[in-house]
Amino acid sequence: MNLSGLENERLLAALRGVLAAKNLVSAAEIAERIAITDQASPAQGAAMVARAWTDAGFRARLLACGTRAAEEFGIMMRGAPPLGVLENVPGLHHLVVCTLCSCYPRAVLGYPPFWYKSVAYRARAVRDPRGVLAEWGTTLPEGTRIRVVDSTADYRWMVLPLRPAGTEGWDEAALAALVREGDMVGVTLPRLP
């Protein structure tokens, strides 16, 4: 099969045409979904993390139901899979992977980074998480257990990292600027610049 760009465009146009003809998905709905997906970025997840670090009520709501907390934050979650938030605590660190494909909390983190979709990451995260973290230069405190979360079904997972020491008194915007996408997958930890 020819999968050149031109052929992809023709296939996509044909699929859109059939979906619209059968009243399954309209062109407007597809455009809306593309806009939502393009708008999503790790900055949204980082802002939620910073809010959780500074607002105990929001933290509790975020952990209870990520979807509702994200909506409260103004993030469009309609049609998105339910969002679960994994709370790192002293002694327990979460690492998210999707061994079967590349399930990712796109609504709050945007498109998955290339390494998240790689066969190597997907195979090794569940079998050698400590080796993976070492290659990222991530050192966990002694005695920390790793809980790898394999995103195999209907939920999408993001990690709520521990607030780094030395950020006492920082405002939400400064805290959000510390949080990178890897921190919310669990391969890295937020650190001061």
Added chain:
Amino acid sequence: MSEFAPGTRVRVRLDWPELRGPVHIRTPHYVRGREGTVLRPLGRFANPEDLAFARPAAVLPLYHVRFEQRALWPEVVAADEVVVEIFGPWLEAA
């Protein structure tokens, strides 16, 4: 179908539907036949094994199940764990 409370020891069915024909399975191979502990129910979702083929799909309970790393991989010595989303019909009481 039985429902599983948090803390219940369960075994993932040792089954390979892949050998019987085209399938869409969300239960990873590395937990099949292995024992774990139900962390919590995650709600009920339409069975992806049917959705993938546009068949009528039963709504099934989904669980977060925790496995000891050491129970899954022979070389692991760390006391780490893997948590996997697994649909009820794949689980049996251990």
